[in-house]
Amino acid sequence: MKLYADTPVRACLQLVCDLAALVWAFVWIHAALALRETLLSLNRPGELMSSTGAGLTEHMDTAAENVRQVPLAGEALAAPFTGLSGTGESLSAAGDSFQDSVGTLALTLPLLVAALPLFLLAATWLPARARWIVRATGTVRLRALAPEARTRLLALRALSGAPAAGLAAVHEDPAGAWQENDRTVVAELAALELRRLGLRPKARNGRPVFTRRG
Missing domain, CATH: 1.10.287 (Helix Hairpins)
Structure with missing residues (x-):
């Protein structure tokens, strides 16, 4: 917990x-x-x-x-x-x-x-x-999933609960980008969800799980 x-x-x-x-x-x-x-x-x-x-x-x-x-x-x-x-x-x-x-x-x-x-x-x-x-515990348990599945689920949580302003700052159509599996947008949405909860991504070899593409 x-x-x-x-x-x-x-x-x-x-x-x-x-x-x-x-x-x-x-x-x-x-x-x-x-x-x-x-x-x-x-x-x-x-x-x-x-x-x-x-x-x-x-x-x-x-x-x-x-x-x-x-x-x-x-x-x-x-x-x-x-x-x-x-x-x-x-x-x-x-x-x-x-x-x-x-x-x-x-x-x-x-x-x-x-x-x-x-x-x-x-x-x-x-x-x-x-x-x-409950939300933070569920998010932490997602770490047991495969990275791509975890990222998409976190992004989906952001779409369902994050403020509209935060979603608009990520992409003009975040839901559409998620459906199209835009990896950059999905990663940013997942990072947004973690920030909302005050959680940090699970690190691997000193590097964060969610990264943004330039």
């Missing part, structure tokens, strides 16, 4: 862009995790409410059971304690509900904070980077 160009300037730009993408992803993921920790810290009031309500319910139930043992007036005396027990249950339920709300917020909000920037990265940098890697 070809990850970076052969030419120093193109390779340096690719490396800088990759590092910038990694830093961008790290910053937003770190921000999302920090936000999650901050939101989870808000759980403390809910925990206190739940524990206080549970403690109140337990103590009031115990008190109600004790006063019920009083002859004749036991049930009447237990009524206030039973009411306070219900208040404790309500307080505990409110605390649990508060914790659930904080937990939901601590999950969804950090996801949104991280997902939007990462989606932007995946929609811009990643497709362009993946296309280059």
